[in-house]
Amino acid sequence: MAGIEFEIMEHIGKISEGKSGWKKELNLVSWNGNDPKFDIRDWSPDYTKMGKGLTLSAEDLKSLKNVLNEMDI
Template identity: 65%
Template sequence: MAEIKFEIQEEIGVISNSGKGWTKELNLVSWNNNAPKFDLRDWSSNHEKMGKGITLTNEDLKALKDLLNEMNL
């Protein structure tokens, strides 16, 4: 399996913390030297390990923001 290369270009914020030192974060990440995308996933404290997550383009993130704004939370 090919190695996945990533570079966190901007740490935007932590959404939650687990009891085991991992955090769910929104970051701007470049995957395999491609243009950076918004990325939501769990990370170990040193950002060496990651869980499954999703990547979002600017348009995806705006659409998600609009949907969240419409919700009655």
């Protein structure tokens, strides 16, 4: 993505992996030098390309965790 700087501060976990090697992951990412946030998105095997994703604050992630824990799956 042109003009966007990022640094993966912590690899938290792989959610899934496609046949092409791209991985959907939960990571802690700093975007454009800002404070890191939790991020769910697809990454190329060498982490130079990314898909669209979702960025969450710690409070958002806690709320999501509670919602998921309440699901009956």
